[in-house]
Amino acid sequence: MRTAAVPAMIAALGLPMCVEAAESPDGEPALLLDAAYTGEVWRNVSGGVRQDGTYLDNIDLIATLDAERAWGWTGTTFAVSGLHNNRPTLSDRIVGDIQTVSNIDTDGATRLYEAWVERAFEAGAIKLGLIDLNSELDVNETGALFINSSHGIGPDFSQVGENGPSIFPITGLGGVMRWDYSERVQVRLGAFEGTVGDPTHPRRTTLDLQSGEGTLLVGEVTLRPIDANRTLLGVWRHTGRSTDFANEEVLRRTESLGVYALTEGTLMERGEGSLSGFLRVGFADSDVHQISRYLGAGLVWSAPMLASADYEEQLGLAVASVTNGDAFRRAQADLGLAYERHETAIELTYRVQALSWLALQPDLQYIINPGTDPALDDAWVVGLRFELTWSNEPG
Secondary structure, eight states, rough: OTTTTHHHHHHHHOOGGGGGGOBBBBBBBBBEEEEEEEEEEEEEEESOOOSSEEEEEEEEEEEEHHHHHHHOTTTTTEEEEEEEOOEEEEESIIIIISSSSSTOSSOOEEEEEEEEEEEEEEEEEEEEEEEEEEGGGSSGGGGOOSSSSSSSSOHHTOOOOOTOOBBTBBBBEEEEEEEEOOEEEEEEEEESSSSSSSSSSSSSSOOOOOOTTTTEEEEEEEEEEEETTTEEEEEEEOOOOEEEOOOOTEEEEOOOOEEEEEEEEEEEEEEEEEEEEEEEEEEETTTSEEEEEEEEEEEEEEOOOOSTSEEEEEEEEEEEEEEEEEHHHHHHHHHOOOOOOOEEEEEEEEEEEEEEEEEEEEEEEEEGGGGGGGTTTOOOEEEEEEEEEEEOOOO
């Protein structure tokens, strides 16, 4: 990666580079620049749509400005980021699954991703702008190891809206308020535009607030009984357009509700290793959305294993299952189409931080009932992810 290109691209996004040299009294830079390249090689070895392989990639460029360090603006942070993805998709063309084998799998684009300002207070913070909802809400920290998309934001939530909610790869305008009620209780409230981007031009980042597009409102409570464990309880309400079951080209304005819960944390510590786990459930309005229910769980062992103690290693096993709603299945049956009720993805993955700037992650997934399509056999998918990172942050 040509790191010299990173400052130039950040400047092109409109952030003044003169603050890069600004430092706080402790010598830390006010402007942090981060770049990451993620590449993946995949092969569907059996089942699914067809036996084939593909290469996916993702480029992230992020600039974060601490305005307190730069100009003395207490508790104020600005951030802007862009991303690029190539077009060859894995799930749509090869596997045929609903949940999406890879969390960087998309139709491809080069776009502005986030641009926000956050003001922190003693009792919380407020963030406004172009925001990835999943960076603030429904965040599964333990599940971040896994590559299957369902272990990020739950698929019961990620299906909301004509173009999805404000998450990868298309974000929208919104705001999030965080209130730290106590050391053990935290509340987040979010409001986002109901239709992100432009559904007729899905590869663009489009900011177009229209009175008829509705809103997405989210409330979430975090309970942390001990430092090593936490539980999230969330509810969302969407008042925008959704895809009609009977005809995917026909859109209707409607309202839907959903709830989710996540518990995660450390289960056991032994020597230099620790075992963490998570369990997430989610429910969505089955009269509006295809996926009415989701259940996911996983275990992650973090310890020296194959490499020396100088390397960070993690081994994880997770399962994710979605359930089609009755209304969706009836609508498809009226069209002469049959769908199974469940799709389940089982993932085994291993990640090693081989160098400070290089991580390697082989991955194996078994997809049961891909796409809930009875015509597709269960799929075995193998892949290798590698991550290259760069930052100007000291240390």
